[in-house]
Amino acid sequence: MASRFVLIENIRDSRPGKMSEAVEEEVLLPRHIKYAKRIMGVLPTETQGLDTSRMTILFFGVSGLDVLDGLSEVSCQDKADMVDWIYAQQILPNKSHSNLYQCGFRGGSFIGAPYQPTSSQNEVNISYNTSHIAMTYTALASLLVLGDDLSRVNREGVLAGVRHLQQKDGSFCSTAEGTENDMRFVYCACCVCYMLNDWKGMDVVKAAEFIKTSQSYDHGIAQGPLLESHGGSTFCAIASLSLMGRLDSTFSPAELERLKKWCIRRQQTGFNGRPNKPVDTCYSFWVGASLKLLGIGSLVDSAWNRRYILSTQCSITGGFSKWPECHPDPLHTYLGLCGLSLNGEKGVCPIHAALNISQRAADWLKTLHTNT
Template identity: 45%
Template sequence: MHQVEFKPEQHKKYFRRSLDILPSESAMFDCSRLTILYFVLIGLDVLDGLDLLTEEHKRSIIEWVYGLQLVPSENVLDHKCGFMGSTTVIHLKNYPSCEKYCESNVAMTYMALCILITLGDDLSRLNKTAILQGVAALQKPDGSFKSNYEYGESDLRFVYCSLAVCFILNDSSLINVNNTIHFISKCLNYDGAFGQNPGTESHGGSTYCAIASLSLLNKLNDVINSKKLKILERWAVNRQINGFQGRPNKDPDTCYSFWIGATLRIIGSLDKINKEKNKDFVLNNANFLTGGFSKDMDSIPDPMHTCLSLCGLSLVEMEGLSPINPALNITERATNHLKQIQH
């Protein structure tokens, strides 16, 4: 496999088109359009391409995102506050008979906050108290978090999203941090990596969620001592074939250049991988007709794999890409903006 030319302008155009039109197979994501918007805007920011959007367009996106915020009302209880994923379902808050379907999702709340920060919003229109109460209501006695209040599944993905929301809002006083750290530690396996729940197979995505969560809490050393760190490092480095696989005996996938790469960056071991092989793999999965990146050579591009491919390339210092914050998965530029509005 040889390294092909990196063409950032094509990927900017891919993201710009994705804000206006997507193929019909994307209709299944209508209820979580916020997810697509997140990957498009983070990806554009990594490409230093937000200037493709006019200030009016940015304001309209910000207004749309705030329109997804659920605040306490006659039909919305405190424990369901936060952000929903789409205007497809937000109107249900006006119909009492549909109240049970009208609730936030902590992953959508995390993505909404990242979008607002990336577009330079000051977060002054957030109902922070309601959001934090909504997050706290999702915590289970074992320290994990559900995705949403009614029937939500719980695992490390939603632990990460919950802690990221608390980090962004600079307040974790309503959650039991010690229980969460204990839950994360129970997800650690003998091979040094983490499963989504205790007793489940180690995976690159859940390992990232665990390590990023501990990093946001500044508690990494409380769970991962130097011996465990070496075992984790070996597991993560061994996921590289040319690109990275999510778990042993699986094909490599471009998104794990971020999930595994960010994990290794956080623990200070990214220098142990073959960066050139990883670049080759990711760049060879770019589509130079439409722009964008796919998971592998047998797939078509999508916003998620395009964004995470670029984030993975940023981690290995691909020329022309903005540096990212590996624990929040936003750019350092956006992180600096967050720091300014937190003080």
């Protein structure tokens, strides 16, 4: 324990200025609520490349609003329309079940499928009509945030689609054809299985083994074996094991201790994702959540963490950027808010660190699991 405190002292000593000189900034909650509502409706032209990932943008908006306790500002009709739009992106099994490996959720309507939010069987045969595991995760998460009971989710199709994406080494691809496989998609697969309360979507032993072999020589965790450790992949790995209930059985106490040290060393003024890289708002979540799941969230210097996140807050439009003086974007806005939540910020709701949704939405999921 003593060495950790010495480490934090050293970081403090190396920082410019003193906390007493800092101007106490406030989190501009109403502006961020406006920003979250805006990205749910429209994005600037330069973001058109995100059209295939609209499900994720919706998640950042709707879950961001939830973390800001602002969902009451969305009408019941708009919430119902959003739930219908999400279900309209579900790829359902056909009669012969020959497309099970493609089932799950698309990122949007870009493929040209007809709008069918209530259909129970998708008979439309469209080329390249395949799910994406990150879209399936954010679709289910957004449905929970919106209070849906997941009753229209085709569990057989979703779980078969996820299972098809697991590779021999235990990792996951993102889609059925021609994509990379790494820790990001292992995390998405774990979230999907956890939310559906059914682990038939993966071989958990193989997935845990993939995570263990991805711990790098410096004790952080990489996107895969023999790659560079990174704050994002470290979160994905720790959260996956936490959702599986295998964190303590996968890593030895000594390995976990070294992993904790790698994570706490990411805190500079804010958090960075790798040694010698600049700090960035999103790592207040990626690394902050990792520390919380490892049971040492209290070692975060919350004053410095808050100060950095607020330096990336846009006082004109709302939202957060990765660095000060940059344009805000949906991802850094959502993860900045989650970082503030982990920091205990007043007015920002508590989150479930492993699922990356509000604790309220996670409690709703627990109710669903209890009642089914």
